Amino acid sequence: MSSFAPIKPSISVKHSRSRDLDARLAPDLERLSRLPRKDPQAMSLRNSIVEKATPLADRLARRFDHRGEPLDDLTQVARLGLVKAVDNYKPQRASGFTRFAIPSIMGELKRHFRDKGWMVRVPRHLQETRLAINKSATELTQQLGREPTVDDYAQRLSLSSTQVRAGMDCTSAYDAVSLESPAHRDSSDELGDTIGHDDKGLELAETRLALLPLLNKLQPRERQILAMRYGQDLTQSQIAAKVHLSQMHVSRLLRQSLTKLRADLNA
16 A cells, blocks of 8 residues: 555643643633624634644644645645634533544545545545555554555455455546556556547548449549549649649549539438
8 A cells, every 4th residue: 555644643642732722722712702703803813713723733634644635735624624613613512622623624634535536536435445444554564564465454444355455446546647657667658649539530431431332433534533632642733644634634524523422422
């Protein structure tokens, strides 16, 4: 696996940070809850609270680093979740701001991965399986002392091996590969060169089939001149030299032949 979750800090450190942040924000949050939302003082106080709690959002964003999304984007998403948490927090109903804010921020991050991080839409359960595999990768690697196998992930996540493989396979739907990438290792060919294109000749296939019996109705010389003009892309002067006619005569024969074919096709 290429995406590993960072090693988590100890629970005591996290709890200490949360208590300190809750203590610093509690007076401001209490005051904010009593102010009308559109009050200029409320807006200023709200911004101050968000600024003080921003390290919490940034710390949560870093948990999702190296999972295919730029850290700058994840940080913006986490800070948006923080703003929503500040707006929706009710001091009288909650036991602490961080206990309320963390699920809000994590929810925004997970929705970002689920809804915007995939180049090709895949079922939600496969997206969640992939995230669960990535989340457990580091811990399993440390415990086992080796790269986890499909069976290791299946046992840890209580999933079948088939479900784990499906989650791994959908990784290719997350990142788009540039068409300018090499088609093969040490190859000068680009991936875009291997992709098929519409054959313009197919658009003319039906017309060619319709023209074949009509061409057989023309005189041999008329067919020969048409073949030289449109098959070999010769000029009228070049054709005239080959069939020993004047350029004007060749032009007249071409015009007559095309008129016949057009009339028969329209008929």
